[in-house]
Amino acid sequence: MSFEIPITKIVKNLSPSATLAMSAKAKEIKSSGKTVYDLSVGEPDFVTPPHICNAAIEAMKTGHTKYTAASGIPELKKAIVEKYKTDYGLEYNTNQIVISNGAKHSIRNAIFTTIEIGNEVLIPTPYWVSYIELIRLAGGSPVIIQTEESNNFKMTAAQIEKKITLHSKMLILCNPSNPTGMLYNKNELEAIADVALRKNLIILADEIYDKLIYGNNKFVSFPTLNNALRERTILINGVSKTYAMTGWRIGWTFSPENIAKKMGELQSQETSNPCSISQYAALEALTAPQDCVAEMLNAFSERRNYVAKRINEIDGLSCPEMGGAFYAFFNIQKHLGKKFGGVQIDTSEQFCLELLKQKQVATVMGSAFGCEGYVRASFAANIDVLKTAFDRIADFIENR
Numbered sequence: 070m071s072f073e074i075p076i077t078k079i080v081k082n083l084s085p086s087a088t089l090a091m092s093a094k095a096k097e098i099k100s101s102g103k104t105v106y107d108l109s110v111g112e113p114d115f116v117t118p119p120h121i122c123n124a125a126i127e128a129m130k131t132g133h134t135k136y137t138a139a140s141g142i143p144e145l146k147k148a149i150v151e152k153y154k155t156d157y158g159l160e161y162n163t164n165q166i167v168i169s170n171g172a173k174h175s176i177r178n179a180i181f182t183t184i185e186i187g188n189e190v191l192i193p194t195p196y197w198v199s200y201i202e203l204i205r206l207a208g209g210s211p212v213i214i215q216t217e218e219s220n221n222f223k224m225t226a227a228q229i230e231k232k233i234t235l236h237s238k239m240l241i242l243c244n245p246s247n248p249t250g251m252l253y254n255k256n257e258l259e260a261i262a263d264v265a266l267r268k269n270l271i272i273l274a275d276e277i278y279d280k281l282i283y284g285n286n287k288f289v290s291f292p293t294l295n296n297a298l299r300e301r302t303i304l305i306n307g308v309s310k311t312y313a314m315t316g317w318r319i320g321w322t323f324s325p326e327n328i329a330k331k332m333g334e335l336q337s338q339e340t341s342n343p344c345s346i347s348q349y350a351a352l353e354a355l356t357a358p359q360d361c362v363a364e365m366l367n368a369f370s371e372r373r374n375y376v377a378k379r380i381n382e383i384d385g386l387s388c389p390e391m392g393g394a395f396y397a398f399f400n401i402q403k404h405l406g407k408k409f410g411g412v413q414i415d416t417s418e419q420f421c422l423e424l425l426k427q428k429q430v431a432t433v434m435g436s437a438f439g440c441e442g443y444v445r446a447s448f449a450a451n452i453d454v455l456k457t458a459f460d461r462i463a464d465f466i467e468n469r
């Protein structure tokens with residue numbers, strides 16, 4: 070080769086999404102004809118409910134196939150405002166919303182609008198894989214707050230305070246959490262809010278799993294705690310997880326108006342509007358009766374109970390209670406440093422790769438979430454897949 074297009078340092082140093090990488094490996098094995106029990110992906114196995122698909126078809130038929138306002142259609146913004154008012158008593162106006170190509174894009178807009186070189190962003194670990202890379206792309210420095218399994222992977226106000234410097238600008242709050250399923254209660258959130266207010270932090274509150282809450286747990290949306298929090302919170306949500314709409318790519322932010330205006334301008338230069346048809350589908354999702362959400366939640370709840378039981382029955386594995394989302398994050402430390410099927414396994418990455426190779430079960434290594442010694446299994450897979458997958462995980466561990 071005589072010429073190679075040079076790649077920028079910033080993109081060279083970018084780590085690909087580990088969850089997508091594991092799911093690509095699982096697909097590769099599937100394409101060789103083997104059945105793979107895939108617990109790696111963070112997406113509901115349900116198809117998008119028919120009334121939402123029909124709204125998209127109707128949108129196409131009625132000509133909603135052109136550019137929309139870059140920050141989204143007014144009808145959808147209004148529906149989002151109404152939903153937050155009804156569900157959480159939160160009063161926002163439509164100028165505070167930017168609708169984007171999925172919640173990941175919303176997070177990207179929020180970070181690029183507020184974070185620059187020299188800014189530190191506090192992130193509790195285990196964290197969702199994209200926060201770190203997006204902060205680095207913006208020139209910011211991620212500062213890790215190490216949480217403990219013994220405290221259900223919850224960060225405490227004291228831990229946040231310890232990490233604060235003159236350069237601290239933002240705190241990431243993912244509630245319920247991907248990858249652990251941890252859910253903060255009101256008191257814990259109040260303690261976090263208190264530090265944020267005293268230390269002048271912006272909060273990026275990622276609440277994409279707010280409708281997937283189990284048992285007697287109660288979800289509290291962060292800005293409901295205190296009016297002063299709304300000035301410093303960028304709230305993230307979307308339709309991907311609640312309505313089984315991962316492929317439609319609709320997410321949004323609530324933020325102070327000046328931030329929303331700038332995020333809208335950023336988006337207008339980078340991507341223009343999110344897909345017009347998807348916006349009409351999201352409008353239907355939010356405004357139609359919510360029975361489909363309740364049905365999916367029931368199924369997730371049954372799977373969550375099943376997965377928790379199986380994990381705690383397998384030799385040496387443990388995981389804290391999953392209050393929300395659809396992930397179990399289990400401890401494999403007892404098994405590291407041992408041989409599985411003749412192969413030495415010292416890291417969560419090796420564990421996941423061998424589990425996939427030897428038992429065709431796809432999971433994601435804890436190290437991808439900044440937490441070695443753990444494995445994430447998604448229970449957004451049907452119960453038969455979960456049963457076989459956990460039989461195989463038990464076999465992998467107990468008959469090695």
Ligand SMILES: Cc1ncc(COP(=O)(O)O)c(C=O)c1O
Pocket residue numbers: 111170171172173174197243246247275277307308309315318319320
């Ligand atoms: C915590 C968290 N935030 C944001 C996203 C992104 O959602 P979307 O598919 O709408 O971009 C995900 C998806 O996995 C997630 O788990």
